Amino acid sequence: MRILVVNPNSTASMTARIGAAAKGVAAPGTEILAVNPPGGPESIEGYYDEALAVPGLLSAIERHEREIGVQGTVIACFDDVGLDAARSLATGPVVGICEAAMQTASLLGGRFSVVTTLARSVPALDQLARRYGMAGRCTIRAAGVPVLALEDPASGAVDRVRAGIRRAVEEDGAESIVLGCAGMADLARMLAEETGVPVVDGVTAAVKLIEGLVTLGLRTSKAGGYAAPLPKVR
Numbered sequence: 001m002r003i004l005v006v007n008p009n010s011t012a013s014m015t016a017r018i019g020a021a022a023k024g025v026a027a028p029g030t031e032i033l034a035v036n037p038p039g040g041p042e043s044i045e046g047y048y049d050e051a052l053a054v055p056g057l058l059s060a061i062e063r064h065e066r067e068i069g070v071q072g073t074v075i076a077c078f079d080d081v082g083l084d085a086a087r088s089l090a091t092g093p094v095v096g097i098c099e100a101a102m103q104t105a106s107l108l109g110g111r112f113s114v115v116t117t118l119a120r121s122v123p124a125l126d127q128l129a130r131r132y133g134m135a136g137r138c139t140i141r142a143a144g145v146p147v148l149a150l151e152d153p154a155s156g157a158v159d160r161v162r163a164g165i166r167r168a169v170e171e172d173g174a175e176s177i178v179l180g181c182a183g184m185a186d187l188a189r190m191l192a193e194e195t196g197v198p199v200v201d202g203v204t205a206a207v208k209l210i211e212g213l214v215t216l217g218l219r220t221s222k223a224g225g226y227a228a229p230l231p232k233v234r
């Protein structure tokens, strides 16, 4: 099967790491196409960036379904940017990495914490936790790391994420951790070994969920709000 993994920000080095993480868990026979739109924000840090990233994300999905025949799509941004619009547009199923990671963490223990990048992303993620029915069992906390600091090994970003995980376990009562940025995709295993709690990365969790949906022949329902867009002048 062919799976599209879209990083909705325009930073190609992040897309490459996301793609490597996705390929690392994909089943034999799954082809991962990891892409980012050519324009749009270089990182998504809050509501304004989210809005600007959506048009490029939607055109990438439309093009890869039409030209390459991808059977499912992962939105590789923890804000689940454009998820509803993507589900309306796409023929195949679409999974956002926040929803995938939260659903996965909910299977691993009681409370969990999300360790994301900057404090400015926390309100949007709180809204997603409520939307996904997870608000009662999770805490969202920021590591104080700008998204693009994750691209620079000398930035100290990983140390801050590690410290965030330790505080989540001690102060939030977290039994497992969700990494709150696609740019953290390659850190999950190392941080789980170091901290002794399960650490869920949304990119890899979403790849396994989308593979499952495609294998089961399940697609987004078009019976309601995710009906295909009507033809009109836009």
Ligand code: 5HY
Pocket (backbone or CB within 6 Å): 009, 042, 043, 044, 045, 046, 076, 077, 078, 079, 116, 117, 118, 121, 147, 180, 181, 182, 183
């Ligand atoms: C992400 N931003 O996963 C989010 C994380 C955040 O560019 N990729 C981004 O900070 O909201």
